[in-house]
Every structure is written in structure tokens, then in C-alpha cells.
Amino acid sequence: MPTNFEISDDFIAEQNSQTRNWIEEDFEHLGKKFRRQNVDIEDLVKKAAAFRVAIPSWGVGTGGTRFARFAGEGEPRDIYEKLEDCGTIFKLVRSTPAVSLHIPWDKPDDASKLRTFAGARGLSFDAMNSNTFQDQPGQTHSYKFGSLTHPDRLVREQAVAHNIECIEIGKTLGSKAHTVWIADGGNFPGQQHFRRALEHYLESMREIYAALPDDWRVFIEHKFYEPAFYSTVINDWGTSYYCARELGPKAFCLVDLGHHAPNVNIEMIVARLIQFGKLAGFHFNDSKYGDDDLDSGSIKPFQLFLIFNELVDAELNSAANFNPAYMLDQSHNVTDPIESLMMSAVELVRAYVQAHLVDRGALTDAQERCDPLIALSTLKQAFTTDVAPILAVARERAGGAIDPLNTYRQSGYRRHKAKERPGKKGVTASGIV
Numbered sequence: 114m115p116t117n118f119e120i121s122d123d124f125i126a127e128q129n130s131q132t133r134n135w136i137e138e139d140f141e142h143l144g145k146k147f148r149r150q151n152v153d154i155e156d157l158v159k160k161a162a163a164f165r166v167a168i169p170s171w172g173v174g175t176g177g178t179r180f181a182r183f184a185g186e187g188e189p190r191d192i193y194e195k196l197e198d199c200g201t202i203f204k205l206v207r208s209t210p211a212v213s214l215h216i217p218w219d220k221p222d223d224a225s226k227l228r229t230f231a232g233a234r235g236l237s238f239d240a241m242n243s244n245t246f247q248d249q250p251g252q253t254h255s256y257k258f259g260s261l262t263h264p265d266r267l268v269r270e271q272a273v274a275h276n277i278e279c280i281e282i283g284k285t286l287g288s289k290a291h292t293v294w295i296a297d298g299g300n301f302p303g304q305q306h307f308r309r310a311l312e313h314y315l316e317s318m319r320e321i322y323a324a325l326p327d328d329w330r331v332f333i334e335h336k337f338y339e340p341a342f343y344s345t346v347i348n349d350w351g352t353s354y355y356c357a358r359e360l361g362p363k364a365f366c367l368v369d370l371g372h373h374a375p376n377v378n379i380e381m382i383v384a385r386l387i388q389f390g391k392l393a394g395f396h397f398n399d400s401k402y403g404d405d406d407l408d409s410g411s412i413k414p415f416q417l418f419l420i421f422n423e424l425v426d427a428e429l430n431s432a433a434n435f436n437p438a439y440m441l442d443q444s445h446n447v448t449d450p451i452e453s454l455m456m457s458a459v460e461l462v463r464a465y466v467q468a469h470l471v472d473r474g475a476l477t478d479a480q481e482r483c484d485p486l487i488a489l490s491t492l493k494q495a496f497t498t499d500v501a502p503i504l505a506v507a508r509e510r511a512g513g514a515i516d517p518l519n520t521y522r523q524s525g526y527r528r529h530k531a532k533e534r535p536g537k538k539g540v541t542a543s544g545i546v
């Protein structure tokens with residue numbers, strides 16, 4: 114079998130040598146500027162290097178809308194090819210060493226073989242994701258009218274069994290968490306009895322919770338609409354928080370940035386969940402109207418920064434039960450998914466490093482003195498600082514690319530994959546993910 118194309122370390126080093134001069138100059142200049150503010154640039158490089166975000170297995174395939182899916186060239190055709198692409202992203206940006214699997218879209222035929230394959234690329238497995246929002250071939254009961262909350266006990270039992278199966282697969286893969294997002298809800302007033310549906314949810318989730326190994330967590334992902342257009346069972350963070358509390362200490366609330374009504378103050382939800390010790394982590398993406406699943410930081414970068422401002426504040430305060438899991442949950446309809454995922458990972462590191470730049474003493478002082486404009490400008494000062502040289506240096510020192518996008522394009526990776534992966538164009542299900 115011919116070996117598949119990979120971007121070599123030598124190629125990355127050669128590309129880096131072309132831009133090293135300007136990056137060093139910018140880095141030095143920024144370091145001098147920070148010294149005036151008593152900030153050590155090397156501390157920020159360390160923070161950038163330590164940041165981690167998981168790639169969803171379904172994210173490396175081209176996404177679609179409810180109208181069409183325009184398959185890209187050389188798309189991965191199975192989970193092994195998806196891991197190849199995840200390995201490429203990791204190699205170039207260095208902050209994405211974990212993959213989050215969707216079952217059954219990426220159900221491995223042999224989980225330990227998949228773990229070995231991933232390990233050879235430096236990859237490990239993050240949270241598992243169940244799917245009870247579609248029917249699978251050969252399935253006995255339909256999820257058309259719900260899964261974990263369906264009025265029929267047999268449907269609920271089937272959905273519970275699927276989630277437990279995900280946990281079982283995850284154990285072999287070395288995963289430590291399971292994410293449950295359900296599409297359950299109603300399209301018409303009166304269709305669903307709100308309280309009964311939530312009772313069913315809790316009853317089902319208790320069984321899933323009972324199947325968790327001691328060192329695992331379960332993440333509850335809320336979403337206020339879609340595919341149900343009138344009501345959803347786990348509609349908001351309040352409901353999610355209530356359920357997480359009812360279930361116990363291993364249950365946490367996951368925030369997908371696209372799952373709120375427009376203009377909702379997400380950073381405040383994040384602060385609340387941190388304060389209550391129940392923040393699971395994030396599905397990062399960006400949106401203008403709904404669950405658009407656009408690239409992180411592409412629409413509302415200031416919001417992203419404000420979210421990281423809360424996260425970094427919690428990190429510095431060593432907030433209790435604070436161990437957020439980060440994942441990108443995006444749908445790439447018009448871009449090369451590898452490019453989008455790399456750039457999105459970079460956007461997250463940027464927001465994280467900028468949040469570390471906030472002068473917290475000055476901010477607290479302004480808050481205590483009731484000075485809104487100094488408070489805002491303290492945040493803005495960090496947000497408007499160009500930290501790109503820090504991110505580039507962190508990547509380069511870890512063996513990654515100074516300019517991931519350009520290095521990727523120059524390598525011809527996609528062209529090679531188009532040849533290696535002929536035939537079937539992509540495997541990601543069409544529709545909104």
C-alpha cells in the first residue's frame with residue numbers, strides 16, 4: 114500500500130524560515146512594550162502553548178445547509194482519514210491534540226485499533242457524542258418524536274442503551290466524558306407535555322449517569338430551538354443546570370455558542386455556571402442569526418474575548434470544579450474544513466492570551482470605584498492588543514507553523530488527498546450540524 118501524503122517537519126521548518134525574521138522583530142517589539150506594563154511576554158507564550166481545543170470528528174468533512182451540501186475535494190471517507198486530517202491540523206497549529214467522536218457517524222469497528230492509529234499521530238480522544246436525533250439503519254424504534262424523553266418507554270430505553278454504548282466505546286478509546294445533546298421537543302403548542310418530557314429526560318439520564326466510570330463526566334448540551342421549532346426539552350442553561358444538579362457531581366452544563374437566542378449575554382451565562390461549579394466546557398463556533406456553526410471569532414470576536422475573560426478570571430482564582438473541556442463545533446460549508454479548523458483554533462488561543470493580558474487589578478479597582486469607562490477600556494486595551502507574534506512563536510517552538518494557512522496551502526495537502534481519496538465524495542451527513 115502506498116504511504117499517504119503527510120506534511121513533513123522539514124517542510125514546516127523550511128516554510129517557517131521564510132517568515133522567522135519578521136516574527137522575531139514583532140515579538141521583540143511586543144516584549145518591550147509589555148515590559149513597560151510589567152508583563153512578561155514569555156508567560157504569555159507559555160499560556161498560548163498550553164491551550165487545548167478538541168476537533169470534532171464530523172468537523173473535517175464538508176458541512177451542508179438544509180438546502181445543499183457541496184462536497185469538497187479529497188474529503189475524508191472514513192474515520193481513519195478523518196484522523197489523518199485531524200493529525201495535520203494538530204501538526205500545524207499544535208493546540209488540537211484531541212478528537213471528539215460522534216457515534217454512530219464515526220463508530221469504530223475496532224476501538225483499540227483506532228486508538229493506536231490516533232496515538233501514532235499524537236492524538237487522543239476527548240468527549241464522546243451520542244446521536245439520537247437521527248434514525249439509524251436497522252433501528253427498532255424511531256426518534257421522529259423524541260428519544261430520551263419520548264412518551265414510549267421502549268424508545269427511551271433504546272436511546273439510553275445507545276448512550277451507554279457510546280460510553281463503552283469511549284472507555285476503550287481513553288475518553289473521559291460523554292456529551293448528550295437531544296433534538297427532543299415540539300413543533301406545535303400542546304404537542305408535548307413540558308413537565309412530563311423533562312421528567313422522562315431525568316429518568317433516562319439517571320440511567321446513563323449510572324453507567325459512567327468513576328473518573329468520567331457527563332455533559333448536558335442545551336439548545337433553544339431546532340430541529341424542534343416550538344419548544345425543546347433542554348432549552349436553556351437554567352434547565353441544564355437544574356438537571357446537572359439533580360443528576361449529581363459528575364454532571365455538568367455544556368455551552369454551545371450557537372444555542373442561544375440572538376443577543377443573549379453568553380459570557381454572563383458562563384460566569385454563572387462557573388460560580389455554581391457546573392461549567393462542562395464549550396462547543397465553540399460563531400453565529401449571526403441562529404445555530405449557524407460559523408468559524409469561531411468570525412462574527413463576534415469581542416464576545417469570544419469576553420467569554421475568555423470570564424474563563425481566565427476563573428482560572429486565576431482557581432475556581433472550584435473548574436476544568437472546562439473545549440471543542441470546536443462548526444459546519445464548514447464553503448471553506449476547506451482543515452483551514453477553517455486551524456484558523457478557529459488560532460482564534461481561541463488569541464482570545465485566551467488576550468484575556469490573560471487584562472490588567473485584573475485595574476479592572477477590579479474600576480469596578481469597586483464604579484468607573485464604567487475605565488473598566489471597559491481596561492478590557493479593550495487587552496482586546497485590541499495584537500498578540501499574533503506570541504501565538505506564532507508558541508506554535509513555532511512546539512514544531513508547528515508560523516503561518517499555518519499558508520504552510521498548509523503551499524504543501525498541496527488537499528491536492529494530494531484528492532488523488533488518494535477518489536470516488537465517494539465525503540461521508541458527513543448532509544444537513545445542519
Ligand code: RM4
Pocket residue numbers: 242294334336369396404442545546
Ligand atoms: C447540534 C449540537 C451537537 C452536535 C449536533 C450535530 O446542534 O450542536 O453538539 O452534535 O448538532
Ligand code: MN
Pocket residue numbers: 294334369396442
Ligand atoms: Mn454542539
Ligand code: MN
Pocket residue numbers: 369371372404442546
Ligand atoms: Mn449546534
